Amino acid sequence: MSMTIGLAGKPNAGKSTFFKAATLADVEIANYPFTTINANHGVTYVRAECPCKEKGKTCGKCVDGIRLVPIDIIDVAGLVPDACKGRGLGNTFLDELRQAQAIIHVVDASGGTDCEGNPVDIGDHDPLEDVAFLNREITMWLYGILDRNWVKLSRKIQAEGLKLETVISEQLAGAGIKESHVNAALMETGLARMDHVKWTEEDMIRLCDTMREISKPMLIAANKADIAPRENLDELRELDRIVISTSAAAELALRSAAKGGIIKYTPGDRDFELLTEDITKAQKKGLEAIHKVIERFGTTGIQECINRTVFELLDLIVVYPVEDEGKWSDKLGNMLPDAYLMKRGSTCHDLAYQIHTEIGDRFLYAVDARTRLRLGEKHELKNGDVIKIVSTAK
Numbered sequence: 491m492s493m494t495i496g497l498a499g500k501p502n503a504g505k506s507t508f509f510k511a512a513t514l515a516d517v518e519i520a521n522y523p524f525t526t527i528n529a530n531h532g533v534t535y536v537r538a539e540c541p542c543k544e545k546g547k548t549c550g551k552c553v554d555g556i557r558l559v560p561i562d563i564i565d566v567a568g569l570v571p572d573a574c575k576g577r578g579l580g581n582t583f584l585d586e587l588r589q590a591q592a593i594i595h596v597v598d599a600s601g602g603t604d605c606e607g608n609p610v611d612i613g614d615h616d617p618l619e620d621v622a623f624l625n626r627e628i629t630m631w632l633y634g635i636l637d638r639n640w641v642k643l644s645r646k647i648q649a650e651g652l653k654l655e656t657v658i659s660e661q662l663a664g665a666g667i668k669e670s671h672v673n674a675a676l677m678e679t680g681l682a683r684m685d686h687v688k689w690t691e692e693d694m695i696r697l698c699d700t701m702r703e704i705s706k707p708m709l710i711a712a713n714k715a716d717i718a719p720r721e722n723l724d725e726l727r728e729l730d731r732i733v734i735s736t737s738a739a740a741e742l743a744l745r746s747a748a749k750g751g752i753i754k755y756t757p758g759d760r761d762f763e764l765l766t767e768d769i770t771k772a773q774k775k776g777l778e779a780i781h782k783v784i785e786r787f788g789t790t791g792i793q794e795c796i797n798r799t800v801f802e803l804l805d806l807i808v809v810y811p812v813e814d815e816g817k818w819s820d821k822l823g824n825m826l827p828d829a830y831l832m833k834r835g836s837t838c839h840d841l842a843y844q845i846h847t848e849i850g851d852r853f854l855y856a857v858d859a860r861t862r863l864r865l866g867e868k869h870e871l872k873n874g875d876v877i878k879i880v881s882t883a884k
């Protein structure tokens with residue numbers, strides 16, 4: 491199961507900076523091959539507690555007990571200028587959006603760019619408009635697809651006795667909508683109890699809006715928080731969703747400085763340590779400014795966006811498969827060699843399949859390496875579990 495985070499945002503909101511920062515990893519930390527599919531596709535990392543700390547050992551795969559687990563991220567390009575003037579979302583944008591299971595919407599919280607991304611005075615543009623705009627556009631895109639054939643589909647449901655959720659999900663399959671999404675939206679809107687023939691346009695838009703929320707959960711990165719008026723940040727925080735104050739520019743500077751050996755900084759840290767005095771005046775001033783930003787907000791917010799997208803919006807957990815339940819290692823003695831992101835609710839059997847099809851097919855039982863207890867195939871995994879799978883596979 492591969493999951494992808496989509497980064498969306500109007501021009502100049504800081505989306506490219508966010509993407510660059512989120513995908514810039516110190517190779518020594520990352521330990522994974524850098525797999526760029528194209529310029530817009532990259533790998534970012536979830537920050538997790540590494541279990542090796544509990545053993546009082548260092549696995550060599552983490553930094554001071556912080557494990558970085560890879561996940562794909564796409565810079566969803568093509569939220570075109572003029573979209574807000576009625577041109578709608580671009581095809582590139584929608585094509586890429588389909589591939590993402592959750593969205594981080596990078597908003598210019600400073601209000602220093604208009605709806606097309608043109609610079610205006612700080613505070614002149616209301617960032618709430620950008621949030622509402624993107625949501626509405628995605629909803630109306632779904633509605634457009636559904637409405638196109640609705641009369642025909644509606645008749646088909648009645649004539650052939652088909653299930654409403656099957657027909658709707660088939661029509662919206664291209665947008666990544668699954669039957670479970672439709673079902674959940676029908677329940678949430680109360681439309682499940684109403685004859686679909688009687689649905690008004692407004693009902694259908696409401697259904698699409700709810701399907702969007704469920705199938706593409708979104709959090710808001712209130713970016714440029716460092717220069718944003720406080721009212722803007724407060725206003726955004728009142729939204730009924732996760733809103734995180736971010737400074738993509740600060741995170742990019744920190745990761746670049748860490749990569750260059752100037753500072754010690756692991757993504758998401760609440761501070762950084764200067765490793766050399768051999769820096770220019772400008773660098774020193776820059777780092778001091780970033781220090782103030784971190785002091786004010788706790789972190790730059792970028793890592794928090796990734797973590798909360800993964801653990802809350804996508805509802806994933808991290809699981810560590812091992813072959814030796816005593817040493818928490820593989821056969822060669824490498825401690826905690828892998829960290830897998832899996833959907834919450836996954837079982838030991840699912841983990842076996844994730845490791846290898848044959849191990850899944852020939853699964854016998856699993857062992858919780860912490861408690862040494864035997865677990866059956868249906869046992870549900872928890873975040874941070876260290877698990878050995880026993881199978882008859884060679």
Ligand SMILES: Nc1nc2c(ncn2[C@@H]2O[C@H](COP(=O)(O)OP(=O)(O)OP(=O)(O)O)[C@@H](O)[C@H]2O)c(=O)[nH]1
Pocket residue numbers: 499500501502503504505506507508713714715716717736737738739740
């Ligand atoms: N003050 C401040 N400026 C930022 C921040 N993030 C990005 N910027 C600046 O905002 C401008 C736009 O950033 P980009 O990352 O290029 O914006 P974008 O949304 O990707 O825009 P396009 O590439 O045109 O789509 C640049 O000058 C950045 O340096 C931030 O957190 N704080």
